[in-house]
Amino acid sequence: MRTTALPAPRGSRGAVPPGTGRVLHLLDGGTTMNPEDEPLDHWAARREGRLRKPGELKSVTLAPGPQQAAHVNPDAPRLILEWDGYQWTTKTVAENYAAACRILNPGAETQAAQVASHTPRLGKGTGRHRKS
Structure with missing residues (x-):
């Protein structure tokens, strides 16, 4: 079976390399990483920022x-x-x-x-x- 790469969508800057998955942009330094590799404390900080604060x-x-x-x-x-x-x-x-x-x-x-x-x-x- 032969596989071929699909062309990049119109307006994009190129195809995503295979195996990289989605990329997450972190707020602390602008580094990018795979979402599955995001540290738990980074995720918890992002979640805490989205939640409504008690007393509102x-x-x-x-x-x-x-x-x-x-x-x-x-x-x-x-x-x-x-x-x-x-x-x-x-x-x-x-x-x-x-x-x-x-x-x-x-x-x-x-x-x-x-x-x-x-x-x-x-x-x-x-x-x-x-x-x-």
């Missing part, structure tokens, strides 16, 4: 019908849920969208106040879209 919060609208985007019904109450590592548990109820945002991002008000006080100034010059 999210809000769910308490309105009739299916869940919609947050801005659709801003006056509806919100249920604040916390991830405990295995499931979403109830933490509290917020009266509306603004209250839920304050619970989910407690430092956002101070950051917004700092940003609002800063007004950038235009430099000298006549740009194409500047008013004269």
Whole structure:
């Protein structure tokens, strides 16, 4: 029986050498290796980075019908849920969208106040879209 190599797919940079299998690009140094040879600690670090962290919060609208985007019904109450590592548990109820945002991002008000006080100034010059 005679075997022939198939041509490389269009747009690829060449065929993969036989026996090499898939190649995995590692984040620590850019080395490549076969996925079956990946050390367990590298795999565990990649997996840990993908998992949701315990203590993460999210809000769910308490309105009739299916869940919609947050801005659709801003006056509806919100249920604040916390991830405990295995499931979403109830933490509290917020009266509306603004209250839920304050619970989910407690430092956002101070950051917004700092940003609002800063007004950038235009430099000298006549740009194409500047008013004269």
